[in-house]
Amino acid sequence: xxxxxxxxxxxxxxxxxxxxxxxxxxxxxxxxxxxxxxxxxxxxxxxxxxxxxxxxxxxxxxxxxxxxxxxxxxxxxxxxxxxxxxxxxxxxxxxxxxxxxxxxxxxxxxxxxxxxxxxxxxxxxxxxxxxxxxxxxxxxxxxxxxxxxxxxxxxxxxxxxxxxxxxxxxxxxxxxxxxxxxxxxxxxxxxxxxxxxxxxxxxxxxxxxxxxxxxxxxxxxxxxxxxxxxxxxxxxxxxxxxxxxxxxxxxxxxxxxxxxxxxxxxxxxxxxxxxxxxxxxxxxxxxxxxxxxxxxxxxxxxxxxxxxxxxxxxxxxxxxxxxxxxxxxxxxxxxxxxxxxxxxxxxxxxxxxxxxxxxxxxxxxxxxxxxxxxxxxxxxxxxxxxxxxxxxxxxxxxxxxxxxxxxxxxxxxxxxxxxxxxxxxxxxxxxxxxxxxxxxxxxxxxxxxxxxxxxx
Amino acid sequence: xxxxxxxxxxxxxxxxxxxxxxxxxxxxxxxxxxxxxxxxxxxxxxxxxxxxxxxxxxxxxxxxxxxxxxxxxxxxxxxxxxxxxxxxxxxxxxxxxxxxxxxxxxxxxxxxxxxxxxxxxxxxxxxxxxxxxxxxxxxxxxxxxxxxxxxxxxxxxxxxxxxxxxxxxxxxxxxxxxxxxxxxxxxxxxxxxxxxxxxxxxxxxxxxxxxxx
Numbered sequence: 001x002x003x004x005x006x007x008x009x010x011x012x013x014x015x016x017x018x019x020x021x022x023x024x025x026x027x028x029x030x031x032x033x034x035x036x037x038x039x040x041x042x043x044x045x046x047x048x049x050x051x052x053x054x055x056x057x058x059x060x061x062x063x064x065x066x067x068x069x070x071x072x073x074x075x076x077x078x079x080x081x082x083x084x085x086x087x088x089x090x091x092x093x094x095x096x097x098x099x100x101x102x103x104x105x106x107x108x109x110x111x112x113x114x115x116x117x118x119x120x121x122x123x124x125x126x127x128x129x130x131x132x133x134x135x136x137x138x139x140x141x142x143x144x145x146x147x148x149x150x151x152x153x154x155x156x157x158x159x160x161x162x163x164x165x166x167x168x169x170x171x172x173x174x175x176x177x178x179x180x181x182x183x184x185x186x187x188x189x190x191x192x193x194x195x196x197x198x199x200x201x202x203x204x205x206x207x208x209x210x211x212x213x214x215x216x217x218x219x220x221x222x223x224x225x226x227x228x229x230x231x232x233x234x235x236x237x238x239x240x241x242x243x244x245x246x247x248x249x250x251x252x253x254x255x256x257x258x259x260x261x262x263x264x265x266x267x268x269x270x271x272x273x274x275x276x277x278x279x280x281x282x283x284x285x286x287x288x289x290x291x292x293x294x295x296x297x298x299x300x301x302x303x304x305x306x307x308x309x310x311x312x313x314x315x316x317x318x319x320x321x322x323x324x325x326x327x328x329x330x331x332x333x334x335x336x337x338x339x340x341x342x343x344x345x346x347x348x349x350x351x352x353x354x355x356x357x358x359x360x361x362x363x364x365x366x367x368x369x370x371x372x373x374x375x376x377x378x379x380x381x382x383x384x385x386x387x388x389x390x391x392x393x394x395x396x397x398x399x400x401x402x403x404x405x406x407x408x409x410x411x412x413x414x415x416x417x418x419x420x421x422x423x424x425x426x427x428x429x430x431x432x433x434x435x436x437x438x439x440x441x442x443x444x445x446x447x448x449x450x451x452x453x454x455x456x
Numbered sequence: 457x458x459x460x461x462x463x464x465x466x467x468x469x470x471x472x473x474x475x476x477x478x479x480x481x482x483x484x485x486x487x488x489x490x491x492x493x494x495x496x497x498x499x500x501x502x503x504x505x506x507x508x509x510x511x512x513x514x515x516x517x518x519x520x521x522x523x524x525x526x527x528x529x530x531x532x533x534x535x536x537x538x539x540x541x542x543x544x545x546x547x548x549x550x551x552x553x554x555x556x557x558x559x560x561x562x563x564x565x566x567x568x569x570x571x572x573x574x575x576x577x578x579x580x581x582x583x584x585x586x587x588x589x590x591x592x593x594x595x596x597x598x599x600x601x602x603x604x605x606x607x608x609x610x611x612x613x614x615x616x617x618x619x620x621x622x623x624x625x626x627x628x629x630x631x632x633x634x635x636x637x638x639x640x641x642x643x644x645x646x647x648x649x650x651x652x653x654x655x656x657x658x659x660x661x662x663x664x665x666x667x668x669x
Contacts, residue, residue, distance in 0.1 A: 143590055261563070261575060270592045271593050274600055
């Protein structure tokens, strides 16, 4: 059975829906009612006739017709029996939010084994247990039980998020929403009693809404399968991964040199390379890379043009390019000539192109139009510093307009405070990746280059 | 788990087409002298035993520059092993060619999540300090083998510094692919080739530790 109903179900049963505000089963029911979820919603609660004005069912078995998605929020002691009913009903996909399974050891391990037995031989596919579940910005599926004033939902966009940790997932969702970064689908997959991270990656591979996949993982369900499938996914779409638990202890004593060097993280790094997965060092980098890759095609070459109104930023960017093995593009002769017309005599027609402190948005616009035509340039880093008076908000429109017609990668670096931050969000809304420092912008370009180089 | 003696391991490598340092197993001094004469001085004298894993640490590897040294050190090596590991099961003394080149390491280990993995990087006695090594899951393709070589921090060493000729990277790639094949076709638990000598002519296994499952 496919995983389509996790993201785009025709209807949903909230098994454990509650009348009491603050309860998980209440929050999730509310989410579905408040989002633009187009399908039928069935609360399931044996003690209620109706919840929030919807007719409630005693059991999922009482719901007329097929059930596409079931969300299980009941306590651990009751969970397996309602899951058994859902399997009997033939529910396509289940999301089990309930915790108290393998992650607690002891009786939880037994409970998870029992759950696996229930699923065996059935067509029902299950995400979780012990997870936050799914948020889909397009369909309105939202099983995140945290309220939106504490966990803002990101807008529609191109980045999919797959996370082993629910806490990681909820924090970054709120962060991305604040940055105006759009996401397509979000899955917190928990214990992987059934559906694995690898299957989710495969589903996202064929998902038209997703351009790049950001993953947080601590371990894999099946290493060999993960490698085999992930390398197929990355032939179509970039995966950026942040690995948690790099320095696990408790390794057995080993006698060979190889054994003593083969920490789990060292092996992961190798496997990520093998699968063409870009590894991120931290949360910022996970989304720095993902944004660049979601909004741009990969870089075809190393030659980067830098345009700024702040000389020092040109210098820092040039240094960062050198450190990352990228290059300042050498302009063709005609580019130099045309730039001389676009830039005042006291400006510098070199790369980095210094438009100087009195540059306005027109000067950016004219220069970018010249650079666009130069075949020696593989990508552009634009650095509009907003502190000088002559550079106004319309430079954002100029960059966005230019980028719409520009076919090569373009990223922006804008360093500053609140005023700059507001403008960065406007870029992000228009799918232009903005970074707060030259290093971050260049690192993102390097990711675009590496991914392009891998695929060539 | 059974650890092969170096001689057995070398045989396994040769069967797979992995180039090895020229070597011969000698059971007495005369055989050792004859082998050294054929191979050419200087030579290594190494204890050949599956029970001795860190040979250098206990004086079970020595260099000999002439016949007299071969005779003297033959019994010295045996004596050192007898002292360190009394009653160790010894096949004999391996007389081995002393190669020139950079010392690299090739290894195989079993990872709990990814199964057999192959490692390549800077070898020699500082391998655990410099940690300039990279891993890939087995089986590897040529692309992976090439990246194992190119991903090394100190790969400039291989490209020829201070007038040295660049090493034969293709030969390294070939060894890595063959080790990957070896792991696919044999029940190998752990493997160390340290060092793999690399120079402009090729890449040669000059020491081997192989543990079968």
